[in-house]
Amino acid sequence: MAAGTRELSGVAARIEARIPRPEDFDSDLRGPRTAARVGTWLGVAFGVCFLTGLYSHYLQHPTPAVPLATGPARLYQVTQGLHVAAGTAAVPLLLVKLWSVFPRLLGRPPLEPRRLVLHVLEKGSIALLVSSAVFQLATGLPNSAQWYPWRFDFIAAHFAVGWVAAGSVLLHVAVKLPVIREAFGVPPETRPATAGAPSRRTLLRATWVAAAVAVVATTAAQTPLRRIAVLAVRSGNGPQGVPVNRSAAGALVADLVQDPGWRLQVSGPTGSVELSLEDLRAMPQHEAVLPIACVEGWSASGTWGGVPVRDVAALVGGTPDDDVTVRSLQPRGAYRESTLPAAWVAKQDSLLALTLGGEPLHPDHGYPCRLIAPARPGVLQTKWLTEVEVVRA
Amino acid sequence: MTAGPDATPVGAAPAGRGVLVTRVVLGAAGLLVLGYGLVLLLGSGTQQLLAVATWLVGGVVLHDAVIAPVVVGLGVLAAARVPDRLRTPLVGLLVVLGPLTLAAVPVLGRYGARPDNPTLLDRPYWAGYLAIVVLALLAVAAWTARRRPSAGPAGPGDDAAR
Structure with missing residues (x-):
């Protein structure tokens, strides 16, 4: 109030006088003891989001520097389910955390130059922290419901801002560590400081309940809780018991896939062959129970039948060291092509699938032939294949 | 920086040193990770950067100017009117x-x-x-x-x- 506050005059002073100051907020429930506890779980949630997000990113944009596991088959289902669940839990955590420190936003900057510089730096880092955290949740949740009300490229933006958020969190913990340690030195009060108000423990419990309710109500992972996930983006139903991300009509292939003249063009180091559906069915068939696990966090398992990718690759001289690129009948779209790294090609469960649940694939699941491989994002499980190319590294 | 809360009596010195090391390591790691994110953002082209910046600023404004004041208002109202x-x-x-x-x-x-x-x-x-x-x-x-x-x-x- 007194020392170090800028002296304003005229209209500015009258406006300034009307803006509340941190001291004007008299709820004892705010402050470090609440912020540190909620913030810790928020940090955990963001940590989970960041690590699982990186994993998903490098699965889709492989670089030699990042080794990737080809199994277990449910790995991606788990990591991406965690990604979306932790992001959902972070919504109540972030809002309560921001509430607990909100009065600090209204602190007046100090006048003394050196302190002013520190003040601006601190406020700047907080602004990055809050804006990136809000951004990640405000873009991630709509994206999981396939709603894209923005003009930027989501993948690039969510990836870059994810690094900003993670770095800001680390920096924030570094700056606040003494305050956090002190806050944890005192157990949360079980009695309200003001008659009628909730106690700090009650507020914290309400926050944990809020996070749990949000996760259970929206969880898209395949769990026994699925039935009560009333806000899940998918019920889990769909043709042949598996939901669809992109339909044949949506991909503009509904007519193309019914063409009796369809052939799979297979090319590699020793030449190329054309395979009809009958040719593929005549090859040794293999069955595998594999999940379709989407970046949106939902997943569903199915029993897929077809020809192992490596058997088809071998027809054109493919070896266990070669990658395989598959292309779709889709005329356009970022996911009309995907490359299966050699480590996946070597696995017998990586299939050029012809059946789901023992029946020919539904057109929306990729009839006549689709790629399905363990522990990969659904968007890379290319449907409606027309080309298979063995790529020697 | 906050220096006050470390003024605990006995045994404070080793803990204080450990805390300092932790803070420096966390802070340096944070700056690196944050910096990489900013480099990615700045390298993404003007259009993308502007669209992302709009949402970054918009999110904070939505919270600080709408959600937070509404919650504060509800609190004041509840304190005055609700049993x-x-x-x-x-x-x-x-x-x-x-x-x-x-x-x-x-x-x-x-x-x-x-x-x-x-x-x-x-x-x-x-x-x-x-x-x-x-x-x-x-x-x-x-x-x-x-x-x-x-x-x-x-x-x-x-x-x-x-």
Whole structure:
């Protein structure tokens, strides 16, 4: 109030006088003891989001520097389910955390130059922290419901801002560590400081309940809780018991896939062959129970039948060291092509699938032939294949 | 930087040193990670950068200028008008249902629904949402009823008048 506050005059002073100051907020429930506890779980949630997000990113944009596991088959289902669940839990955590420190936003900057510089730096880092955290949740949740009300490229933006958020969190913990340690030195009060108000423990419990309710109500992972996930983006139903991300009509292939003249063009180091559906069915068939696990966090398992990718690759001289690129009948779209790294090609469960649940694939699941491989994002499980190319590294 | 809280008496020196090392390591790691994110953002082209910046700023403005003041206003209103007995239940409802409502906006609006894909956004979301609201009300009512007999000022009744 007194020392170090800028002296304003005229209209500015009258406006300034009307803006509340941190001291004007008299709820004892705010402050470090609440912020540190909620913030810790928020940090955990963001940590989970960041690590699982990186994993998903490098699965889709492989670089030699990042080794990737080809199994277990449910790995991606788990990591991406965690990604979306932790992001959902972070919504109540972030809002309560921001509430607990909100009065600090209204602190007046100090006048003394050196302190002013520190003040601006601190406020700047907080602004990055809050804006990136809000951004990640405000873009991630709509994206999981396939709603894209923005003009930027989501993948690039969510990836870059994810690094900003993670770095800001680390920096924030570094700056606040003494305050956090002190806050944890005192157990949360079980009695309200003001008659009628909730106690700090009650507020914290309400926050944990809020996070749990949000996760259970929206969880898209395949769990026994699925039935009560009333806000899940998918019920889990769909043709042949598996939901669809992109339909044949949506991909503009509904007519193309019914063409009796369809052939799979297979090319590699020793030449190329054309395979009809009958040719593929005549090859040794293999069955595998594999999940379709989407970046949106939902997943569903199915029993897929077809020809192992490596058997088809071998027809054109493919070896266990070669990658395989598959292309779709889709005329356009970022996911009309995907490359299966050699480590996946070597696995017998990586299939050029012809059946789901023992029946020919539904057109929306990729009839006549689709790629399905363990522990990969659904968007890379290319449907409606027309080309298979063995790529020697 | 805050230097005050470290003034604990005995054994403070080694802990203080450990804390300092932790802070320096965390801070340096944070700056690196944050810097990489900024490099990615700045390298993404003017159009992308502008669109992302709009959302970065918009999110903060939405919170600081709309959501937070509304919550503060609700608090002032509750302190003035709502019987003490109901304030804690109302706080509980706000904390649970407020964030849930925001998180549910994409499915409640079904903005991403596509006519060619009936497997997407295929639940009765408003019914589910209302069911959660009713359950929350019931839970809070039960909690309030259970607390009633032992009600009374818990603390030293210092009713800080504003």
